[in-house]
Amino acid sequence: MQVFILLLFGLVAGACQSLPPVDPDPAASVDAARELFALAAAADQEGDAATALAAIQQAAALRPNHPTLLYNAAALEAQAGYTAQARLRLAKLARMGVGLNVRAQPAFEGMHGHESFERAADQLARNAEPLGETPLHRSISFGPTQFGPVTKILPEGIAYDAQRDDWYVGGVAVPFIVREKAEAVFSATGKRGVFGMQFDAERRVLWAATAFPPGVSTEADHEPPREWVELLGDNWKGRSLLVRIRVDEQELASVMSHGPVHYGGGVQAVSVPGEQPNSLGDVLVRANGEVLTSDAEGGTIWRVIDPDGWDADSEGPWLERWLQGPELPSPQGMAEAAGFVYLADYSTGLHRIDDDGERRPLVKPEELCDLGIDGLAATEDGRHLIAIQNGFAPQRILWLSLSEDGTAVTDWQVLAAGLPEWREPTLGLVHEGWFYFVANSHWPDFADFENPKGKQGVPEIRKLRLPSTESEQE
The missing domain is CATH 1.25.40.10 (Tetratricopeptide repeat domain)
Known part of the structure; x- marks a missing residue:
């Protein structure tokens, strides 16, 4: 008799357990x-x-x-x-x-x-019953593109510029970054979809991770700019790139990968003789200005070297491997809290990482399942994490309380779960006591990226009111 079913979309990816020591592999x-x-x-x-x-x-x-x-x-x-x-x-x-x-x-x-x-x-x-409320915050709509209709965008990441009150949404299937006011501010390089993004308020820069979607051949890439071909040659194909955009000028400033190489025109790219990012998925701008990007297929986190470099006289920006030790199965969302970087690996759960890129012990409640987490964010006081767990049944948003020293998850609760308006939520951000997130990515409809099934709607940003934190109560 066949009894097997899957309750975690990542199959047998990892364990939800309290493990004080760091698993070496x-x-x-x-x-x-x-x-x-x-x-x-x-x-x-x-x-x-x-x-x-x-x-x-x-x-x-x-x-x-x-x-x-x-x-x-x-x-x-x-x-x-x-x-x-x-x-x-x-x-x-x-x-x-x-x-x-x-x-x-x-x-x-x-x-x-x-x-x-x-x-x-x-x-x-x-x-299994629906829990919580996530009212609509914004619908992001814009006109047809050369890559297909807007309803098939497959939104993954969002970013917010508080100074201009601008919201940005990135498309995986329709490779654009779109500003709320119906403006396409960036067309991704070839058919590389846009995954995680973060707005860098200090630098007035939008950082975005781009990669070929699952099942999309690198041979299907559109013709890149001539100077990129001259620099990169065949290495252009199959690359996952981190891009940096000056939002005020709507100008692509840099295309980053492994090792410093430059060419003219104010845009920088890199020829990769050895290792390179495989599938960049999320971006984190730390409080100290450091920029990190997770690599889901490469099993690591990359750090941007010289993120303030803008021209051919500077050494950056470029990427170097930051996470130390053996590769992880599937690094996804990142957040900074309590002085550490927290990484959600889809297969092995949450990891605490110090400033040197070393994984450190993280104690978790015995019955907290932290597998299948895609998006990860931190509250403004750095004492709590918010996790979008779209690899769990039911899909849900978790509130995770951290110890004062950041070494343990001391408590957890489900803020929302299994709501009918969701269609695989992905990534989000915290702003003024609310959690804003992509609610309807429609990933299940894109088993075949050339012929998605179902009827995808206009991308929606929904919001969730967060519990009051101690800093808000003071």
């Missing part, structure tokens, strides 16, 4: 769990219940708080008659906030009526 643990999960699923498909149960239990022991592993271990244990252990796993899933109708699952039919099962089933059902 997170990717290795992820790979081991994935192999065990695949073995269990194949054995279950073939009717080999003993092998399936042994493999899934090993995987669950390796990643003891992973929703997909917990659920499937519970299902196989229930079928094998280990109902007490299955009920414990379901109760844990309920406390983690997983939303699921387990009463409809044949694997658990024999457990109906048991008090602990019914209690867990009730909570799992409540977890």
Whole structure:
């Protein structure tokens, strides 16, 4: 009997657990769990219940708080008659906030009526109900582009210029950065979509990560400027680039990758002889002016060297690898709080990183699942993180309280979850006590980027009122 389902969209990506020591090689643990999960699923498909149960239990022991592993271990244990252990796993899933109708699952039919099962089933059902309110803040609309209609933009990141009250939205499928007043301020390089962005108020600069979307061939790239071809040659294809835009002049100032190389016209690019960014996804401008960009496929974080460099007389800007140690499986959103950089890796959860790029221990509540986090932001007092967890069922926005020294997540709560107006929320930002975020990216419609399914609507920025912080109460 096939019982396997996925409760975390990233499959068996990581564990939601309290781990004071730093895992020296997170990717290795992820790979081991994935192999065990695949073995269990194949054995279950073939009717080999003993092998399936042994493999899934090993995987669950390796990643003891992973929703997909917990659920499937519970299902196989229930079928094998280990109902007490299955009920414990379901109760844990309920406390983690997983939303699921387990009463409809044949694997658990024999457990109906048991008090602990019914209690867990009730909570799992409540977890699946919509929670919170996220009213519409802005709809970003603009005219047709050379790349396609606006409704197929696939918005991912946003940025806000408070001085001019300007909102920016970046498109992954329609590679533009668009200002709210129907202005396309930047057409991304070729077919590289625009992912994370951040407005740098001190420099009056918009930083944006661009990369080829999943499944889009680098050979489909549009012809780049002649001087870029002369400098980059074949290295132009397949590149993920960080761009820097002077917003007041609406001028592309720099195109950045690994190692300093310049050419005229005020724009800088880099020929890459060795390693290079693979798929830049998010951008963080730190309080000290340092600029970081995460690399989802490269497994690292890059730092901008000389972010104030503007012309051929300067050495920058260019990128160097900043995150130390082995690569992570899938780095995503970043935020600065309590003097540290916090990184959400889609597969292994939250990481605390010091000024030298070293990962440091981060203690987390036992039943906080921090996998599947895409967007990450911090409150203005630096004591809380806001996380968009679009790889969880149901998709939700979390409020994470940090210890005073930043070494632990001391408490957590779900601010909003499973709302019908969402269509895979992605990235967001905090401004004056509100969290603003892209609510309807429509990523599920873009399995085929050339022929997206469904009817994508105009990009929406929605907002969520945040709990009062201590600094606001003083």
